[in-house]
Amino acid sequence: WLELMGAEPQTKCEYWPPRTIARGMSGEDVLIWQALMRARGYDCPAEGVFEEKTLEATLSFQKSRGISADGIPGPITWREGLRI
Numbered sequence: 089w090l091e092l093m094g095a096e097p098q099t100k101c102e103y104w105p106p107r108t109i110a111r112g113m114s115g116e117d118v119l120i121w122q123a124l125m126r127a128r129g130y131d132c133p134a135e136g137v138f139e140e141k142t143l144e145a146t147l148s149f150q151k152s153r154g155i156s157a158d159g160i161p162g163p164i165t166w167r168e169g170l171r172i
Contacts, residue, residue: 105166106120106121106161106166108160108161108162108163109121109138109160109161110138110159110160110161111138111139111140111142111143111159112138112139113137113138114136114137114138115136116136118136118137118138118142119134119135119136121138121142121146121161121166121169122134122135122136122142122145124169124170125142125145125146125149125169128149128169130145130148130149131144131145132145143159146159146160146161146165147159149165149168149169150165150168153165153168155168
């Protein structure tokens, strides 16, 4: 809508839509994923680095949603994580 009015959005998210993330990666999207996991009650740090606890939380989340549990938040896992 802002672009139609000739205005630029004030903020742009570098990682939207989210990229597939995995162990060893870092960034704003990892931090968002960790925040989603924490909000859903998983023991997950919110540091922006995908490490062992994030992997464990992701695997548990995927299993709880009937998603192939590979520990990698790809498009299907992101969609489920963002679902209300």
